[in-house]
Amino acid sequence: MTGTGAHIIVFGNEKGGSGKTTAAMHIAVSLARMGKRVAAIDLDSRQRSLTRQLENRAAFKERSGADIAVPQSYVVARSNLKSLDEGAAEEARKFADILAEVETQNDCVIIDTPGSDTQLSRIGHAAADTLVTPMNDSFVDLDLLARIDPQSLEIQQPSVYSDFVWDCRKKRLMARKPALDWIVMRNRISSTDTRNKRRMSGVLDKLSERISFRVAPGFGERIIFRELFPHGLTMMDLPQKALGISLSMSHVAARQEVRELLQTLKLPGIGTKVG
Numbered sequence: 158m159t160g161t162g163a164h165i166i167v168f169g170n171e172k173g174g175s176g177k178t179t180a181a182m183h184i185a186v187s188l189a190r191m192g193k194r195v196a197a198i199d200l201d202s203r204q205r206s207l208t209r210q211l212e213n214r215a216a217f218k219e220r221s222g223a224d225i226a227v228p229q230s231y232v233v234a235r236s237n238l239k240s241l242d243e244g245a246a247e248e249a250r251k252f253a254d255i256l257a258e259v260e261t262q263n264d265c266v267i268i269d270t271p272g273s274d275t276q277l278s279r280i281g282h283a284a285a286d287t288l289v290t291p292m293n294d295s296f297v298d299l300d301l302l303a304r305i306d307p308q309s310l311e312i313q314q315p316s317v318y319s320d321f322v323w324d325c326r327k328k329r330l331m332a333r334k335p336a337l338d339w340i341v342m343r344n345r346i347s348s349t350d351t352r353n354k355r356r357m358s359g360v361l362d363k364l365s366e367r368i369s370f371r372v373a374p375g376f377g378e379r380i381i382f383r384e385l386f387p388h389g390l391t392m393m394d395l396p397q398k399a400l401g402i403s404l405s406m407s408h409v410a411a412r413q414e415v416r417e418l419l420q421t422l423k424l425p426g427i428g429t430k431v432g
């Protein structure tokens with residue numbers, strides 16, 4: 158957002174169901190509401206969840222007349238070519254074409270990636286200025302980042318995903334680009350299980366120093382995240398008269414979580430007061 162091209166925010170990890178698409182959608186809408194020009198690129202062409210949410214959002218806008226911003230979205234399909242090399246080249250070319258187009262016309266590009274190690278996921282990660290990795294708030298999901306001794310909670314070694322992010326960092330440095338900013342966000346945090354929360358905080362703090370990421374406070378476990386999906390809406394769009402959804406205390410808390418995530422990202426051109 159410095160006038161030299163859009164800031165690229167990638168949502169990635171190698172696990173499905175950890176909140177990549179939910180977080181991508183909320184950050185995209187928050188930025189659009191702040192008047193930023195936002196485009197979304199969906200690299201999860203099998204599930205297309207982000208694309209569908211944005212389509213649902215456009216349909217909701219049309220139907221209800223609600224005054225909501227709908228970020229432009231693009232999807233890069235997986236190649237059907239038989240040759241792996243040619244397929245990879247085709248995907249890379251398509252992605253590069255879309256990125257070149259949207260980069261010059263937007264302040265931010267939001268990229269959603271699949272929950273597995275695919276060529277498209279790698280291409281997306283390689284483009285990141287900021288990488289956001291959501292993870293469910295459990296020790297089962299921590300092995301996405303590192304192997305942890307279950308008894309002592311000592312860190313044994315980084316995971317393949319952490320090694321991969323390290324590789325992305327090195328490539329950026331070699332290309333003389335600014336350092337990759339990696340943020341790990343906790344998702345579906347339980348409001349009751351305080352012991353698990355505390356233990357997770359301790360391990361994540363240690364890990365963040367060891368493999369260089371920042372920890373975002375993250376989102377609580379809230380049913381409303383699932384309820385809004387069919388309409389392509391986010392917490393930031395509530396209340397919505399057309400849906401008969403008013404603003405509850407839980408929604409207010411959830412919106413605050415989204416704002417805090419955005420603040421933690423420290424995007425260029427976005428102050429610490431996030432609306």
Ligand SMILES: Nc1ncnc2c1ncn2[C@@H]1O[C@H](COP(=O)(O)OP(=O)(O)O)[C@@H](O)[C@H]1O
Pocket residue numbers: 172173174175176177178179180206272344345346376377378379380381382383386
């Ligand atoms: N904080 C949350 N509370 C409740 N449900 C959530 C939360 N975050 C995500 N979900 C739900 O979990 C499912 C998976 O989330 P999603 O964002 O699609 O994950 P991913 O893109 O990583 O596969 C979706 O049904 C979503 O609505």
Ligand SMILES: [Mg+2]
Pocket residue numbers: 177178179201204206207269270
């Ligand atoms: Mg997804």
